Amino acid sequence: MNTLASPNLIMRIGAPISVMLAALLALVIVGCALLAGWLAPYDPTDLSTFELINAEIPPAFTADGDSRFLLGTDNQGRDLLSAMMYGARVSIAIGGGAVLLAASIGVFLGLIAGYFGGRIDALIMRIGDVILSFPTILLALLVSGIARALFPQAGTAEWAPLILICAIAIHEWVQYARTVRAATMVETAKDYVKAVKVIGLPGRRIMLRHILPNVMGPVLVIATINLAAAVLTEATLSFLGVGMPPTYPSLGTLIRIGNEFVFSGIWWIALFPALTLVLLVLAVNVVGDWLRDRFNPKLRVKR
Amino acid sequence: MFKVILSRIGQAALVMLVVSAVSFVMFRYVGDPVASMSRENAPIEEKQALRRSLGLDQSFVVQYGGFLKRTLSGDLGISYRNQRPVTELIAERLPATMELVIVATFLSLALGIPLGVLCALRPSGAAARLVQAVSLIGISTPTFVTGIVLILVFAVTLGWLPSFGRGQVVEIGWWSTGFLTWSGLKSLILPGITLALYQLTLIMRLVRSEMIDVLSTDYIRFAKARGLPMRYIHFRLALRNALMPVITVTGLQIGSLIAFAIVTETVFQWPGMGLLFIQAVSFADIPVMAAYLLFVGLLFVIINTIVDILYAVVDPRLRARSA
Amino acid sequence: MSNRQPPVLEIDNLRVEYPLANGGLFTAVENASLIIQPGEIHALVGESGAGKTTIGNAVMGLLEKPGRIASGSIHIGGKLLDPTSGSADGVVLGRDVGAVFQDPMTSLNPLFTVESQLTETLRTHLKMDRAASRVRALELMKAVGIPEPERRLKAYPHQLSGGQRQRVVIAAALSCDPTLVVADEPTTALDVSVQAQILKLLRDLADNRRIGILLVTHNMGVVAQIADRVTIMHRGKVVESGPTAEVLRHPKAEYAKALIGAVPRIDMRLDRFPVVGEEAKGRAADAREAIRAKAFRADATIDGSEILSVENLCVDYVTSGLIPGSKGHRFRAVDNVSFKVRSGEVFGLVGESGCGKTTIANVVAGLVKPTSGRVLYQGKPVAGEGGIRRVGPLRQAIQMIFQDPYSSLNSRIRIGSILAEPILFYRLAPSRAEAESDVAQLIEAVGLDADSAGRYAHAFSGGQRQRLSIARALGARPRLIVCDEPTSSLDVSVQAQILNLLKDLRDATGLTLLLISHDLAVVRQMCDRIAVMKSGKLVEEAAAEALFQSPQHPYTQELLSLVPTLDRIRGETEVA
């Protein structure tokens, strides 16, 4: 038994400043996104509020800027700042939704597979293997393509986020399932689970009340990292033309649109949304990394 | 070992069946090639006749049956767009994509492993912190943005590297390679980096965390207690253990690279399978799409099998079990 | 002992500190001094947290960051160890100082052959070439007594048994003829029979090669068996030091007395373990009385009638291959075992690791389904082929306590809720409030404060957790408690308390205990009747006293002869 455990554990309390800053940054971006309805100067999703005549006005701080549009306007005359706030909201909603859905499915199936083992475990894991045989982006492309063909409304502002969430989550749940399964197997073998089994609690209750709280640590860590990945996947799907409709742009859609203007000197349409996305993903990743290092039992000194 | 391969083949069959079903759903829903295949002023009758001749008017079951039968007999059909056998098209594009993926994998391993080790050995050093921060930017920038920025800098502004295509390729049998010419190699750099960036970051971070884990194990402590040189402990002993999961992840990631090659190939006009697929999608060239999916699925299964075998070769514990 | 040679190790007034994140300091070792002469085995004993491992690490220069030697000195072979670099001039770790760690399973790198792990040290320190180092490795393998050394050299660690691995570790430690070996709990992870062999090997090395050995251990029996001198540590301080026989026979320090007194004796049965600071009895006794009043219904009898009957029990495990799809191996863990447990007795099940005793415990508790045979509780089947559903009182009647106190309590749920779970589940209390008062009673009954209910498991020490684990088992008002190695993860002084507690509870409530243990001394102190198991089979069953005084089966005899005990102290009764 290692006598050095206690000092090292105490050492690990508290997050470094970089993590604090990252968390703050993430909070600011998420806050702006969530409160876009109140904070944004314009509603970029209301077609009647923007005029083509205002298109491609540079940011206010440049020589040709217009004080009405702090970060300039896009190619349709939308206020870029507002579009970014709403876009971040869409991106975060899709990313968050996808992570939530994937985590829910993954945790549920992972618990079942890990707790019961045997055939049901094999079945769930093989399904996961098959799904992992498709790269994320390809599977998402397929799902959204098929959804669009099946439901003509799938490309509309109301439905597209749901389709995108499903398209991303259908691949990502496997990761959660694998992690939760492994953790569940470890927990199930622990004595406290045996103890409640001896008492005779039903499996459902053991899984939900006793095992679930103990396997959520790694799930949270994967979730933070995946949130960033999901936002990026949505952006890439948007680049490939199956993202949000142009009347309700996400950050990814904005970048995709702005990407077409890279050579034309209209740099702000791509730059600001890309910067926001990078900062958001960066912040979430920094926090996620820190969480991972902190909650990874392997990285902690053994008891 | 034989058992492993056998069970892998079984799994492969399952995967391929699912893939074929998914591919077939695509047949039905992803689009209708008739519009793309007809001239502008084609009358309705002409379009219907075309639809009939493609068998698109038949029932789902009949179409799927026919598709399965043809696929099983090795016939993946003929591209609607190019009117050439799909197998031929895929074979033509395979070298480009594979070389790109090989370069990207090589780059990500060649850079990712040393950087990961660096970060693990000196976790609080300035270099490690810098690498960690830059790596986060690497995974938080969409591929298409990275690609276009690289083109802007290295092709347009500096004029060092070509902005698109494979450059001069050399044909060796049916394989065409860009490795043997100067322009071919130069052309590989930008798309290779673009594609590798994400995986590089992933490998670096994986190596880092695995290395940290391994360094805290008893056998490394025991190695230290035997007074072995630190370099030897880090690079020969610990690294080998830390690389075990890297094998799996690299295997899985090669599949993702093939998929992400869709974006990279579009940005760099890389004449590979991803570009073929994207163009097939916009033409609703169903046989090509289906074949691409089947092929990627197959590739995935093959890679996974190789990874399993590799694992058994590297890890004596598994070797003993499967022998 | 040669006087011309300097001592192989001399530690003088050593102080090791760990700076804490909050700016404070944790002193792991304070004013520790000891001297080891060539050929001498010096045992460093103490309970967890005593600082004994820290001293070992300091000697090897392997203190974990940010620990540092704050003051004092370490001389190895007369050379001063530089406290900052952790090395001494002319003293090379691995060449002059060898190390043996606790767990042979994790001390060897799984990816390299035994040969490569042995020769790399030789090639590093002695600059041998491949051929020469191989010859030397073979010699070492023979020296540490590994059969078929040529074949084993090519083997990977996983292909060797635990004892063989520990021999390889020792061979690696010896490879360059060190003058000092630091052995940190070298036998703790091993079975008694293997332990005996390894201890003998260490003793021989000291005697024949004049190697000085610093033996870090918590096991007094081991100390008694092979150490020349012993140093007892407590909370970072040396409390007593001297020749083994003198310290063990006539300890002077209070702590040393208590520690030695707490070691369960195999030679005679005591009524209770002498414990440092016996707990206040009043409240606990009241609580136990109340539990007894509730738990025992009219039908309950403590008449020595048969309560549990295990009949022809067989359990097979199928290990699934690591690679999906590959067929696993079938392994018979329990092979046709039958025994009966009488009401009110403590029945012991002993054997070495892997003998199937824990599997039986799990079958009795309903955690594992038997392959064949059955288990009857008061004549009613509770386990059998194909699984039998236990309902109501049958399930309630058999509860279990576990080995690892750290994993047996869910760290995410308050103690109160954990303990209330069986009470509420079996509807033993009419209301939640009543359940809470029952929980308070249970906690008091195991000797803790009732306000523990509001806290989480991490607030408690190992011993306290084991008490809570017992309380949870009691909460179901069982008639039989299966105790699976209940004290093997605990320090001896805590072990003594827990064993006392179990005894008291049994006396107070008339419980029947099925005690699973590998520790013969513990079994002797606790049990009325004992069954000995080997490789899944039951080899001997007898009343406790009879078993210890006249063991019938050769295996039992061998086991008893191998246990290192305090009454066989080196230098007094030589173990050949």
Next chain:
Amino acid sequence: MNIKLAVTLSVAAGALMSASAEAKTLRWSSPTDVTTLDPYAHTESFTTSMLHHVFDPLVRRGRTLELEPALAVSWKNVKPDTWRFELRRDVKFHNGNPFTADDVVASFARLLDPGARARGNIATVRKAEKVDDFTVDIVTDGPYPLLLNDLAGVYILDKEWMEANGALKPGNIATGVTTAASTTAVGTGPFKVESYKPDAGTNFVVNPDWWDKPQHNLTRIEFKPVKSDATRVAALLSGELDLIAPAPLQDLGRIGSASGFKVIEEPSLRLIMLSLNFRPELKAMPGQKNPLLDPKVRQAMWHAIDMETIKKRVMRDKSRNTGTLVAPPVPGYAKENDAILAYDTNRAKALLAEAGYPNGFKVKLNCPNDRYINDEQTCVAIAAMWTRAGIQTELQTESRATYFPRQDRGEFDVSMVGWATLPPMDGFSVLSSLLAAQKDGHGGSNSSTYTNPKIEELTRKSASELDETKRRGMLVEALKVAHDDVAYIPLHQQPVAWAVRDGVDVPQFPDEYVRLWFATIK
């Protein structure tokens, strides 16, 4: 016109220079690729234009898109349904085989095969008959005024080569037959295919034995498709390309201001319009009467679109706004039909109120996002303008692969249509495909179910009218009906905008064909 004159002059200069034998390679790029080398296995105008470098038709379009002799030197109507063509002598295929009437007959037989994808291009041709080695008769189904237009797209293949390579019949997806013609092209044209690698590039070398006098000075053409707009521009700017066609509109400013590059442009024949649904209900308002059935509503929608701003912002001043359904160079165009309903939101609102929709109504607008120049941007702008005028517009954009099938099925309320009248390059195609109802082989793209008896009548009459003046009169009359009835809302003519490095002279054509046999480079 000035541009054209300049181009013509430089072409003449180029022709003089081509005497010098130094290597002149033109490297150029477009987003689309040559899909096949088999001219009968596709219907794409881009591939048709590329293959024109390799093959010749009997009749071709000249420098001003006029029809002129190519492999045929003259022709006459021997009967209303039979045309006799005198063939050019001393023409050789790239493989050295002489060109004869047998090649023409075999080529037509191949194109008339039911498996030939391009068969519809000569839907009215019944057969081609050899009269003698250099005379061929082509028989149509009844009198057909547009035969020469159709023949301009029929390239002649070598019979001997087809026989030797089993390519006498075209490839057929249904039967799984593929032919060597997909990857090998043996024609009589100004260039030979050196290598063909889809998505990587197609290289051409000059055919020194071309029957015509070259007006270009190229020895070699390297075509490299680049799908991504940004990459294509980058490749031009980094000097890897000499010509990009088309150049993205938003980058024209940058390219034009960069030294060493220039932008060349011309209005295209392709005209962008909005198709309006004439079914009883709209998807956006199920269960209610379709407001689009009221001509006042259709006028209001036209008035509500500010095409000037779209032209300025979205099309970077490169488009030409239009009020009629055909472009000026196309037969059937008339200036008097080309009247745009001016942008006037108040007028639009008033008209809506008159039609009984004072509070507007809901409509869905569907557009492709990868088919026309800045299609998605145009639609977003229109959706915003309509919404401001009170017509709540829900916009959906999607890829062409799903968009066009849905449009064909009539799933859209309002949708974007592009029409170039190709390949015949005649206003009749608008009547026949867009305006006439879906019967008797007409109305192939009229999925909006617009019908007008006058147009039905004029379509049928003009189909067989051999008198060109009368025929054009009918087209103009029909297009006037369509304009006044607002059958479609015409938006603009797309621009043909290319970018070249200095020293490259390439003529542009409104049909967007790249005809490099008119190109010169320094």
